[in-house]
Amino acid sequence: MSEIEVRETVRKLVAETLGLAVERATPEAKLMIELGAESIDLLDLRFRLERSFGFGISNEDLARTFGDGVTEEAFRAALTVEALGSYVVMRLEAAVHA
Amino acid sequence: MPEAGPAQVAVIAGGTRGIGAATARRLAAAGHDLVLGYLQDQRAAEALAEELRRGGRQVCLVRGNVADPEVRARLRAAAAGLGDRCHRLIHCAAVTAFKPLVRVKPNQWNLTLEVSARSLLDLVAELLEPLALCRGAVAAVSSLGSSRFVPAYGALGPAKAALEAVVRGLAVELGPQGIRVNAIRAGLVEGDVLSHFPAGVRDAALARTPLGRLGAPDEIAAALDFVTGPGASWIDGQVIDVDGGYALT
Numbered sequence: 001m002s003e004i005e006v007r008e009t010v011r012k013l014v015a016e017t018l019g020l021a022v023e024r025a026t027p028e029a030k031l032m033i034e035l036g037a038e039s040i041d042l043l044d045l046r047f048r049l050e051r052s053f054g055f056g057i058s059n060e061d062l063a064r065t066f067g068d069g070v071t072e073e074a075f076r077a078a079l080t081v082e083a084l085g086s087y088v089v090m091r092l093e094a095a096v097h098a
Numbered sequence: 099m100p101e102a103g104p105a106q107v108a109v110i111a112g113g114t115r116g117i118g119a120a121t122a123r124r125l126a127a128a129g130h131d132l133v134l135g136y137l138q139d140q141r142a143a144e145a146l147a148e149e150l151r152r153g154g155r156q157v158c159l160v161r162g163n164v165a166d167p168e169v170r171a172r173l174r175a176a177a178a179g180l181g182d183r184c185h186r187l188i189h190c191a192a193v194t195a196f197k198p199l200v201r202v203k204p205n206q207w208n209l210t211l212e213v214s215a216r217s218l219l220d221l222v223a224e225l226l227e228p229l230a231l232c233r234g235a236v237a238a239v240s241s242l243g244s245s246r247f248v249p250a251y252g253a254l255g256p257a258k259a260a261l262e263a264v265v266r267g268l269a270v271e272l273g274p275q276g277i278r279v280n281a282i283r284a285g286l287v288e289g290d291v292l293s294h295f296p297a298g299v300r301d302a303a304l305a306r307t308p309l310g311r312l313g314a315p316d317e318i319a320a321a322l323d324f325v326t327g328p329g330a331s332w333i334d335g336q337v338i339d340v341d342g343g344y345a346l347t
Contacts, residue, residue: 016231018205019203021252038195038197040195040209040252044205047165047166050166056161056162058161059138059139068187089123
């Protein structure tokens with residue numbers, strides 16, 4: 001799967017999880033602030049990403065990506081569709097090089 | 099004193115925090131080796147496993163969503179590594195969106211029901227062989243939300259009602275194999291979950307509870323230990339209130 005396909009799959013999973021038209025899941029859209037994602041939706045999305053891409057996502061992984069000790073507010077602002085896509089791309093690349 | 103011979107094996111879904119961790123400690127102290135499923139906090143899970151290993155027990159950790167077939171297969175594989183036996187299966191896994199029921203979205207309903215209710219059925223099916231081999235016992239953690247209104251409980255009340263119905267169904271279907279299935283219907287317990295409820299829920303629960311206090315995780319663990327143990331050998335398909343008397347008022 002190419003990087004573009006990975007990012008498109010992430011977009012579709014975001015939209016599917018939140019019950020939105022895929023057009024609303026633009027790269028810059030903030031999941032929690034603009035798309036209405038709640039904590040349980042992020043958990044749901046995490047499970048869907050794990051199933052789709054075949055790797056596990058732990059709190060520790062997310063902390064490394066978004067910064068250990070990051071505030072709730074900063075996390076909400078940083079969590080865009082694009083940032084999530086970049087995280088998945090990074091994890092897939094890490095798996096290839098492992 | 100633990101019996102001589104191979105240790106008994108317990109599998110706990112949601113076994114590294116709160117009630118699940120308290121149950122793990124109790125069963126480990128009674129000589130069980132453990133398979134502990136957990137979802138999020140790897141550091142806490144590893145710390146608990148290390149604590150129990152220092153006490154001489156074998157402990158296998160399995161991270162992931164228990165509603166996922168691949169995760170359940172890993173729980174089964176971990177039990178296989180302990181002799182493919184399962185004397186006790188304890189289900190403590192639950193998720194919810196803490197919000198009014200009328201605002202629960204379809205994906206939130208589905209995830210809550212999958213993790214908090216259906217996964218019991220699927221996990222029993224996955225572990226049926228080692229459970230039958232040991233004439234094992236199953237216990238699920240339910241809550242007062244199964245039969246009463248709990249504010250901001252999301253879809254967890256309906257999920258707990260489904261969980262209790264699954265317990266009754268499995269008890270009848272698996273009884274002929276010597277497998278008992280019960281639920282503990284827990285009242286409000288001290289711990290992290292309290293912070294998710296609206297202000298006033300704690301005080302209202304205290305005012306209604308004849309014993310005048312909230313429960314401790316270990317008090318639910320004690321009931322789970324009992325109901326899956328030899329002292330409960332004639333108890334099957336029951337939902338037992340462990341709530342300081344709250345359900346009576």
